[in-house]
Amino acid sequence: RKEVEQDPGPFNVPEGATVAFNCTYSNSASQSFFWYRQDCRKEPKLLMSVYSSGNEDGRFTAQLNRASQYISLLIRDSKLSDSATYLCVVPFSGGYNKLIFGAGTRLAVHP
Amino acid sequence: NAGVMQNPRHLVRRRGQEARLRCSPMKGHSHVYWYRQLPEEGLKFMVYLQKENIIDESGMPKERFSAEFPKEGPSILRIQQVVRGDSAAYFCASSPPGQGFEKLFFGSGTQLSVL
Numbered sequence: 001r002k003e004v005e006q007d008p009g010p011f012n013v014p015e016g017a018t019v020a021f022n023c024t025y026s027n028s029a030s031q032s033f034f035w036y037r038q039d040c041r042k043e044p045k046l047l048m049s050v051y052s053s054g055n056e057d058g059r060f061t062a063q064l065n066r067a068s069q070y071i072s073l074l075i076r077d078s079k080l081s082d083s084a085t086y087l088c089v090v091p092f093s094g095g096y097n098k099l100i101f102g103a104g105t106r107l108a109v110h111p
Numbered sequence: 112n113a114g115v116m117q118n119p120r121h122l123v124r125r126r127g128q129e130a131r132l133r134c135s136p137m138k139g140h141s142h143v144y145w146y147r148q149l150p151e152e153g154l155k156f157m158v159y160l161q162k163e164n165i166i167d168e169s170g171m172p173k174e175r176f177s178a179e180f181p182k183e184g185p186s187i188l189r190i191q192q193v194v195r196g197d198s199a200a201y202f203c204a205s206s207p208p209g210q211g212f213e214k215l216f217f218g219s220g221t222q223l224s225v226l
Contacts, residue, residue, distance in 0.1 A: 004153070041200055043217035044154065087153060098144070098167065099215075101153035 001026050003100045006088050010106040017078045021105045023088030024070045033071045034089040035062055038104065044087055048073070078109045113137070115205050115218035116185075123224045124193050132188040132221045136205030143186040144215075145178060148200040160186060161208075193225045 005024045013019050025033070032051050036044040048055050050071060054063040061074040075082055085104040092098035116135040124130050136143050141162055146154040147170075157170040160180035171178065175193075180186040190197055202220045 008151075041148075041220070041222070043202055043219050045217070046215075092156070098156050098159060099146075099154075100156070101146075103151070103153040 003027065004088055004090050004102040006086075006102040006105045008103060008105060010108050012108045012110065013078055015078055015080060015109055015111055017109075018074065018076045019078060019107065020072055020074045021086055021088075021107075022070050022072050023102055023105075024068075025088075025090045026069070027090065027093065028066075028069060029093055030090050032091055033062075033064060034091075034099075035060075035071075035073050036087040036089055036101075038085045038087055044101075047086070075107075078107075080109050080111065083107055083109045115140075115203055115216050117201075117203050117218035117221050119221060120219065121222045121224070123226065125226050126194055127192050130190040130193050130197070130223055130225075132190075132201050132203075132223070133185045134188070134203030134205075134218055135185040136203075137216055140205035140207050140216075142206045142208060143180050144204040144206075145186075145188050146202045146204065146217075148202065148220075150199070154202060157188070190223075193223075195225045198223055198225045 003026050035047045037047045038044045048062045050062045050064050059076045063072045085106050087104045088102035090100045118133050143160045145157040148154045158178045159167040163182050175191045177189045200220045200222050203218045204215050206215045
């Protein structure tokens with residue numbers, strides 16, 4: 001089993017739609033989780049951190065299910081500018097900023 | 112305050128040549144990380160360095176790859192005798208000492224193409 005697994009997509013949704021991505025992780029000891037956004041092979045940028053059961057920031061909601069070892073990202077009222085690849089990231093349990101990235105889920109929002 | 116600077120942005124090499132990728136961390140950051148992203152894959156950790164020290168190189172291929180972060184100057188990722196499979200985007204990230212993941216910032220990457 002991969003350390004971090006994501007559905008590669010693509011998810012093609014119209015503007016205004018609600019879309020959700022799931023990510024599963026293998027290390028049950030992981031304490032923190034992240035969603036990054038990557039545009040067209042540019043550098044990944046931190047979108048949200050998840051340290052407890054969940055986190056919400058405007059149209060974005062991240063939820064954590066420790067029992068099932070998955071994290072979800074919900075995007076409400078999708079915008080064209082949300083089109084990107086969303087990377088699920090779990091820190092390596094070594095005590096520094098070594099991150100384990102999922103392969104990403106592609107989202108395409110169309111008019 | 113400039114971000115993490117990587118150069119070159121694009122690098123083309125023929126098989127057998129050497130590739131040198133440079134990374135200047137953000138001001139005040141003394142920790143540097145290199146990641147590689149192959150086409151259609153996620154980023155993979157390669158190496159973690161502090162000034163003049165390699166802390167963790169568990170993600171580095173055993174041969175041809177080396178990294179350094181000297182006391183002065185940028186961090187260098189060096190790939191000797193490149194092969195087509197080395198073609199990838201190489202991202203550098205930096206963070207200040209003792210900070211959490213929210214303080215980790217990535218550079219724009221170097222796209223290496225091996226002909």
